[in-house]
Amino acid sequence: MKEYTTQEILNGISENNSVVVQYIYDRYFQSIRKFIEKFGGGKDDALDVFQEGIIVIYEQVIEAKIKPINNFRTYFFSICKFKWFNMIRDGKFDEFTNVEMEEILPALEYQQSLDNLNSALEKERRVKIYFNGFMELSNTCRMMIRYIAHGWVIEDIADEMGFSVTYTYRKRQQCLDKLVKLVEYKLNKHNTQP
């Protein structure tokens, strides 16, 4: 396996380089999974935390809000651990997590306030829910909602998709209703976990 430097990894994330993202997964996912299983989570939780950790770093790099870091692994793990501890902070692991938190906080606080990190993680959790809901729609609905999100008017969408304006109008409403219901269901489900 080719080894990547911290800077190459950060560049790879910001450029949507799937090879680099796969490299991060191959290299670090099992450790994150073991850690999360140790603290009461499962593989799906680990995957969620992994994905949200990557997206948070992506945003930091894109917005040029990331300070130089020596070791990608340390920083990424700190974010993932912080994320998981926050998810279980009302759970039964406080006595263990306090010790672990002390280890990860310096790397995080060097970058930004913990409140900011918390907000960023919460934002990306919602973004991932929106994305997952969107991907569950039919292709027609996805295309239509993409056009709407990009600010297209109904007439242009109808023309592009070969539908009449009346039909596009109705279909658009069905697609949006379905997406909002899906998203609300997922948001409520996540709010009650773990």
Add this chain to the structure above:
Amino acid sequence: MKQKDKTLLIDRYISGKLEDTELWEFKTNIEKDASLAREVKIRKEIYNTISNDKKMELLKILSNISAKKQTRFFKINIHSRQVQAFAASVIVLMIIGGGLLSNYIGYGNSSNYDVYTEYFIDEGSLLSTRSDVKASNSLVESGVLLYSDDKYTEAISLFDSNPENVVARLYSGFSYMKLQQFDMAEQQFEYIINHNDNIFIDQAEWNLGLSYLASNKIKQAVKIFTKIVSGNGAYSSQAANIMKELENK
């Protein structure tokens, strides 16, 4: 507020297109109605997410990572073309042979057709308004409404009159799938894929794979599902699941 009006108003509010009076009234409604305020917030965040093409691409990459892991056994590191062809033949024979053997000894309760029915998504299920055919302007739209009314043969005759329209081809393919005329369905999806300049290619590939599966064309099905998995598209994780099911049969 009617649902139809609400949806439009929310969009116009988000895009800053409400007139002064409408804006004032809408803001008052938001203050009074917590569920409306919540929907506005969600819709705004959804649009921000979906319109960010670069971030959407990253989300697709991330969501496909786990799907790819499941199909890695198909990607053995082989460089010779002959060996690749041989390996592909062995995999297909294993899948077909495994299926035949399991059927013979009585373990093959789940047929390829069952897998197809499990994964086939009925596009018409999203169409709730079924009585407005007369109001439609285009033959394609009428065909889609006939399809949603389960009148597949009539729908096909309308779609056939628009052979160059990819939407007509797509719904014609769905209609043939519903009629279990999978050879005809395949022709429609192949047209869309070969056309290559439209937004329905991933959907056509997915349904072409399902049609192959339903008609037991396992070699072709494996080939197209492998392509879908490697393409990081909307159907890659479902295609990976199908590959896994075929492997386990």
